[in-house]
Amino acid sequence: MQAGARRYPEPPFPPQHQPKPGDESRLEPAPMYDAPYYKGSEKLKDKVALITGGDSGIGRSVAVLFAREGADVAIVYLSEHKDAEITKQAVEAEGRRALLISGDVTDRSFCDRAVAETVESFGGLDVLVNNAAFQLHADTFEDLTDERFDKTLKTNLYGYFYMARAATPHLKSGGAIVNNGSVTGLMGSKSLLDYSMTKGGIHAFTRSLATHLAPRGVRVNAVAPGPVWSPLNPADKDAEDVAEFGAKTVMKRPAQPEEIAPAFVFLASSHCSSYITGEVLPIIGGYQGG
Template sequence: MLAKTKTDTSKATQTQRSVQRKVDADDRKKAKSKPDGAMQAGARKYPEPPFPKQHHPKPGEEWQIKPAPLYDAPFWQGSKKLDGKVALITGGDSGIGRAVAVLFAREGADVALVYLSEDRDAGVTKQAVEAEGRRCLTLRGDVSRRPFCRRAVAATVKQLGGLDVLVNNAAFQVHSADFADLTEEHFDTTLKTNLYGYFHMAQEAMPHMKPGSAIINTGSVTGIDGSKQLIDYSMTKGGIHAFTKALSGNLIPKGIRVNAVAPGPVWTPLNPSEKTAEDVSQFGAKTPMKRPAQPEEIAPAYVFLASSQCSSYITGEILPIVGGY
């Protein structure tokens, strides 16, 4: 019996070592081979790191970014998902906001764009929306200030005839490597833009919205996982997620759905105006897909959540789009 046991264990040991030898050989081959590139699963090939080293002044302007963010989604075919609707998009001049504006227009919506000071970017987005055959209103102002939010909503309703979809997307983000260096002014600017701005716009928009309308908030993977260098930003994005869930329950009796999209790294003006030039060159490289998303890869989620054809039974959800995290 003992001899048989010894034979069995010897065979098991040999089997384990045989498996180990194969894995070791495979590892050596992979170590010599060229590393895998970024994952490309879209309708076209998207840029991947390394990017040119760059650092731009706030608030960040899309026309300065190299390579230019991709927003026009040339293979997206509109199907009247938002036909006859009116949408107001904060931070709508560039990045995710621009891509959302273009797809909303392609789906039949007129669009009002709120932006801080990026006149050139806003003009390009306005032209892109109008090229889709829809009206576009541009509104320059600071969403952290309640009077501006009130005027923006009033102008949208007056000039475009109503308000069916609100996209809260404007954001302020700047890293602080050491928590002790995060100033009250920095902290206050982040909270005023990212939390107060969403609160002001939602509260001003709500009285004009009918059953079937939608509010879509832009959250972030940092609101789920946190980021040690973006403590204030992560805090606001987590707050936006909670705001989304709480507000969705409050507005169910009014027939207004409230959801959020929580992107991972996206190639927009936000990050080249936030990170060091060295960090920008490797932006998105640490995701499983080894690249950041392009704005046009995120925008379809907003169409989905805005359209009652697609998401009439969805409210209070946080939709992460994080490249495989």
């Protein structure tokens, strides 16, 4: 089943594996992020957005579409400098400013600095997108070590908390936080116990923070994607498993980042979603499995 504006790749893909955190420039086929048929209409005109994990995958596509809608974008990423530079150039090609900030969202002080640098460079902050994530499959429960459990929680929960706490004092009425959840937080995953737990936590965090920030006029929502073709999975799964990634969904393929990013625009823009807060929007391709 193909339902998009252009043809999207279907499995089997070339078997491939990468060391973490993964490099989008080495992924085959290259993820489709630029959404050439998406036309901007100033939904985020002159807004300032900060996107964690903005160097690649969903984060890159969100950065490009935010810029196309008129926003300046701070791109927070771990260490994938080549990927981040490509994203920066793509944002600038849309006529908007881009700021690269490299660091680890598990570090509270870094999150504070990233927000401060964004505000200093762009004069404010209107939208926070929490997107950075860590996942690693485990064949058995016993394979889930304390160290890996800590890393998953630190990245996926602490990182979201730290960034939201740092950003909130700068978000004025009309501002928005959009968190990246997952189908695994809705359905669970036998091989991603820790990751699924954090994604369920992100959904609960989203709903709770939404009620907390509503009196300030700040909306908080989440997107829960199904399988998406990005460096996250080839930097996790075995090469042979990557070849069939997304084949078990109803659509028989993974989503491309550009198919997920418009949902972030929708939830970030008060033109589109002014009466939506505390919601988790699944985009899972008629999910039956990953």
